[in-house]
Every structure is written in C-alpha cells, then in structure tokens.
Amino acid sequence: MGNSSRKPSLFLHSSVLWPALGMALLLLFNLIYDPDFFRIGMRDGRLYGDIVSILLQASKLIPVVVGMTLVIATGGVDLSVGSVMAVAGTLAAMLVASASMPVAAAILIAVLVVMLIGSVSGVLVAYVRVQPIVATLIFMVLGRGMAMRLTKGMGVPIENEAFLFLGGGYVLGIPFAVILVFAFAAAVAVFLHKTAAGLLISAVGDNASASRLCGIRQARLKIGIYAFSGVCAGIAGLIAAARVQSAEPARMGELLELDAIFAVVVGGTALTGGRFSLAGSLIGAILIQTLVWTMQKLGVPSDVTPVPKALVILLVCLLQSPRFRAQLTAPFRRNPVMKAPA
Amino acid sequence: MIMKTIPSTPLILKRAGLGLLALCAAVLTGCGGGGGEGAGLTVGFAQAGAESAWRRAETASIKDEAGKRGVNLRFSDAQGKQENQIAAVRDFIAQGVDAIILAPIVETGWDDVLGEAKDAGIPVVLVDRGVDVGDDSIYATLIASDFVAEGKMAGEWLFKKSGGKARIIELEGTPGAAPAIDRKKGFDDVIGQHAGMEIIASQSGDFNIEKGKEVMEALLAKHAGEVTVVYAHNDDMALGAIQALEAAGKKPGEEVIVISIDGGKAALTALVEGKMNCVVECLPLLGPNAFDAVETIRAGGTLPKWQKVDDQLFDADNTDAAFAENRPY
Numbered sequence: 205m206g207n208s209s210r211k212p213s214l215f216l217h218s219s220v221l222w223p224a225l226g227m228a229l230l231l232l233f234n235l236i237y238d239p240d241f242f243r244i245g246m247r248d249g250r251l252y253g254d255i256v257s258i259l260l261q262a263s264k265l266i267p268v269v270v271g272m273t274l275v276i277a278t279g280g281v282d283l284s285v286g287s288v289m290a291v292a293g294t295l296a297a298m299l300v301a302s303a304s305m306p307v308a309a310a311i312l313i314a315v316l317v318v319m320l321i322g323s324v325s326g327v328l329v330a331y332v333r334v335q336p337i338v339a340t341l342i343f344m345v346l347g348r349g350m351a352m353r354l355t356k357g358m359g360v361p362i363e364n365e366a367f368l369f370l371g372g373g374y375v376l377g378i379p380f381a382v383i384l385v386f387a388f389a390a391a392v393a394v395f396l397h398k399t400a401a402g403l404l405i406s407a408v409g410d411n412a413s414a415s416r417l418c419g420i421r422q423a424r425l426k427i428g429i430y431a432f433s434g435v436c437a438g439i440a441g442l443i444a445a446a447r448v449q450s451a452e453p454a455r456m457g458e459l460l461e462l463d464a465i466f467a468v469v470v471g472g473t474a475l476t477g478g479r480f481s482l483a484g485s486l487i488g489a490i491l492i493q494t495l496v497w498t499m500q501k502l503g504v505p506s507d508v509t510p511v512p513k514a515l516v517i518l519l520v521c522l523l524q525s526p527r528f529r530a531q532l533t534a535p536f537r538r539n540p541v542m543k544a545p546a
Numbered sequence: 547m548i549m550k551t552i553p554s555t556p557l558i559l560k561r562a563g564l565g566l567l568a569l570c571a572a573v574l575t576g577c578g579g580g581g582g583e584g585a586g587l588t589v590g591f592a593q594a595g596a597e598s599a600w601r602r603a604e605t606a607s608i609k610d611e612a613g614k615r616g617v618n619l620r621f622s623d624a625q626g627k628q629e630n631q632i633a634a635v636r637d638f639i640a641q642g643v644d645a646i647i648l649a650p651i652v653e654t655g656w657d658d659v660l661g662e663a664k665d666a667g668i669p670v671v672l673v674d675r676g677v678d679v680g681d682d683s684i685y686a687t688l689i690a691s692d693f694v695a696e697g698k699m700a701g702e703w704l705f706k707k708s709g710g711k712a713r714i715i716e717l718e719g720t721p722g723a724a725p726a727i728d729r730k731k732g733f734d735d736v737i738g739q740h741a742g743m744e745i746i747a748s749q750s751g752d753f754n755i756e757k758g759k760e761v762m763e764a765l766l767a768k769h770a771g772e773v774t775v776v777y778a779h780n781d782d783m784a785l786g787a788i789q790a791l792e793a794a795g796k797k798p799g800e801e802v803i804v805i806s807i808d809g810g811k812a813a814l815t816a817l818v819e820g821k822m823n824c825v826v827e828c829l830p831l832l833g834p835n836a837f838d839a840v841e842t843i844r845a846g847g848t849l850p851k852w853q854k855v856d857d858q859l860f861d862a863d864n865t866d867a868a869f870a871e872n873r874p875y
Contacts, residue, residue: 248795357597448755448756448785455597456756500760501767501768506749506750
C-alpha cells in the first residue's frame, strides 16, 4: 500500500534477493550433480555450452516477460502474448516469403500489427473496463485464429538469411538473440529508471483512485503498456520463428503466457500490481528455463516434469512472503513476532 | 455481450467492441462452409480442429472425396474442444443426416452422444482415432492407423539399418496422447529384443518443432558423444532435432540416423536431402475409405470394427525428390 511514493529501484530491490537465491540453489545443484553444466567452449567461432543454450532458449521468453512485468505492475495481466507471438512470427514470415518484402519492412509491419492488437486490449481494459484477463483472453483466442487464417494453418518456412540471423546469428561468438533481448531489457530498465514512467506504472497498479486524483492519465498509460506488451510479444515471436526456421501458427508461443506470468511472480512482482522488479522477472525467466533444461538433461520423465517446476515456483513464492518468512524464523527469535510486515 | 452491460461506456467504443466480437466470430467460423450441391447422401463430418498440416490434409481429403461423389457434406470444426464436437454431432442427429464421420478429439466421453446417433439410426464412421466406449455397437467402424505398428516398423527398420547396434535418443509426443504412447510402445518393444540397441534418453518434445529442438539441445549437452540415432514420434520434432544436431556440429543423416513418423512434405524433403533416414507414414488421406465405408453400410454390408490404414515406410531407397515435391501435405 503505502510505498507508491518510492521510485521502484530496479536492481537493488530486496525482492530480487529471493529469485536470485532460488537461481543460486539451482546452479549449486548443477555444480554438484553435473559439473559439465558450467563448461563453455568455442566451436567455429561460436560459444557453446549449457549456459549459452539456456540463454538462447530463454531469448523468446525474456521480451515477453519484460512486457508482462509492466502489465502486471498496473494490476492487469496479458494472456494474449503467446498468440500475439504467433501473429507476429507468421505475418513477418508470410510477408518475406510470399510478398518478397524486405525483412526490415516485414518486421516493421508485423510489430505495428501486434502493437495495434495490444492497444485494442488496452482500450478494452482502460475505457470499456473489461477485466484484463478477459480482454486479453479474447486476443489469446482471436490472435491464434488470425495466425492460423493467415497461413491457412500451415507452417511457413523461413529461408531469408537476415530473418534467420535474429534466431541463429552470432556476434563475437555470442548468439545475437541473446544480445538483442538483454539489450532490449536493459534499455527498458534505463527508460523506466530515468523517466517517471516506472513510478507512474507502480502508482496506477498500487492505488488506482489515488493516482487518478494525482492527475495520472491512467487510460493512456494502460493502453500504452498493453501496446508495449504486444510489441514485446512480437519481438519474441520473430525470434522464436527464426530460431526454428519456420513460423508455426498453431504451436508457436503455446502456453508461453503461463511461463511469463510464473517468471514475473517468481521475480517478486505481485499480481495485485504496484511495485515491480524487472531484474527479478529476468531472473525468474532464466530460472524457469534452467530448471526445464536441468530436468531434461537429468532424464526426469516428461510426465512428471511439471511437478518439480511447480515445487520450485512454490518455494520461491513462499520465500518471498514476509509472513511465511516471519513464521519460519519465529521460533528462533527472542521476542515473538508481533506483526508480519505488510 | 460483456460490453453491453457496462452503462458508462461511450457509444463509439461499444460499437467498436461489438464489431470486434463480430470479427472474432467471423474468424472463428471462417473455416466452415464446404459441401457439394450434388444430390445423394447428406453426411456430417465432425472434425477435431485444424491444428496441424496433417489434420488439414485429412479435412481436405474428406471434402474432396465428398465433392467427387456428389455427397452433400456438412462440416464442423470443433476447434480442439470436445464439447464443440459433441454439440456438432447432436446437430447432425437433429438434422437427420444419413451418416456421421467423426474424428474424435479424445477417446472418452462418447457413450451418450454416439448412443443417441445409434438410436436415431445414423451410422457413425470414426476416423484416425478410436473411442473408449462401453458398447462398441454405437459406432459402425474405425478407420485409423495402427500407431503401435508404426513404432514397430521404425524399430525394425533401424535394426536392419544399424546391424543391431544403436544408442538412441527418443523424442516422445505429448505425454498421455495415444500416438505418443503407442509409437513408444511399438518401437521400444523391438529395441528391447536386441541387446546391442539401447535408448539412452527419452523425453517429450510435445509434438512440436520448438520443443523438439530445445529438448534435443539439452540431451545433446549430455549425450553428444554417444548418440547414434534419433527417433521422433512426429515429423516436427525430428525437424527440430535436425537443427539442434547441426548446431552442435553433428551431421544429421550421416553421423546420427534420424527417424520420424507422419510423413509430411517437410520430412520427406529432409529425407531426400539426406538429413533424415527413415520416415514412417501415418496417412491422413482417409476420404475415400471413409465414404467407401458409408456406402457399404448404406448397402447393408458389415465392416470390421477397425480398418487399419495401410501405412508405408519411406527411406532413401524408395523416395525421390519428385515424390517429396508432390506430397499434398
């Protein structure tokens, strides 16, 4: 409640501590059971190794998580991101393949289209007052339908070298997709830190009435945030399509919205809105990807993999809960805990 | 509908909102339609969805065949939801169609609605997947591939090709899906009979290219030194695995044998290019068989409960570029 006057600090926020601790535990586990995990080598001028692969696999989740963090900070949620990924990926691939459009133009059009989709969600939320979960659910269904209709349901192969570079290119031995998404996340973080945008977003999510009385134009802000989330998902869709050299309208981004929400929550941003932590969300995204990787490598049977995933997320969420921590440490304190911090 | 109940909404936005819903409805129902005008039988086809190239090929095959035979086809796409499909079957019953073709989304939950079809005297021909019902007289026949046999064909081909020595990574389909369970069983049974062949890792790639690639990347991080074979439960995962192998500096098709099931155009093209070694077919072109069945039933004939589709095996010996190029799906 009362913290809306504080500017959200992006990297030293205490909530980053807990996902970071979860990440550290997972890395420690790998250090003990699979020392190869940390080995990084060079092949044909390209870095390779488990960590490189994990970051590359996370490169489609990271932009989505950046957008989702801001949407959740306003007290909303964006379920449409997976389908929007498919729209952007298939549209760009179609424009390049069928219309032989230059890649840059195709990408620009795809990004504008998903920005439009995002802003319509934003209008539904901000003006029509549709619940965010419903407004974005509409586009989760509609976006998938649009992508399917666009390609008649077929996967669109991507052969253009410039397009493929997005997902498979390397710069100085580092995957280009990894550089791109981290640079993007850093740019967003800097923008939020240097301008009042981060503060306004937190204010709206924290206390809508108070922020309206303070003169914050909530509707415009929200439309902008949902449009931005659309763009983030669009970037992710372009990377995902380039990664597998094919835009798959039916499967691309499927259930990714849930991983993104997990990452944001694990990263210390509450679904009730208000304070957010972009750095925490990024750690959350990498944590999820590392966890999946570790289980696959260890040979955990596929039908039980959701269980450890859920347990790790539960653990991090419990660690984040001040009340849970207070109860956990209560027996070891001299004075009984009078009240858990809010 | 939701928007109508909000009183303070500006009119223009209301209209925009309703327009949006109309657009939504147009896109969702846009895949419907079809059906010939020819006199003769009226047949309802309750399709599961349009989620893969395979399923769209199946739909096209049934629509084309209906057109050829002058059958009046009523088509319904359930968009992946069983309740839609049950509603579609009920509609067909209410319309009094002559027969129903059903591609069930899941195996269970069909007793009631198929019982109603039987009571109405409408024969039901199941395609591509079976149903788990108490009384199997409520459907006329099932026309479907034998997934266990497909896995077995892949395993036996591998035994011959590898001379009985193989270290295999298996990419499974979605956990719990019938093709994933059966293709694993058929293959693993053959491998289990030969001491020199071993499955060193088996993980789900969820029947899609992205997951197939990601799982393969993780498994290669551990098994790159020893793997000699990748067996994928469908084309897409095999195509993803090929990309992962190439990224890891391994030559798919040469250093590592790649086997897939389904036999779409992309997989056959990879086969012709030498990146894939064996493709077991799972034929979606069931239109002719389905309408043959309908005609047989109408003529009073009886059919076996399961007519197995005659799936073939493709490898470098029997497949050329022209064949891959002409593959309709």
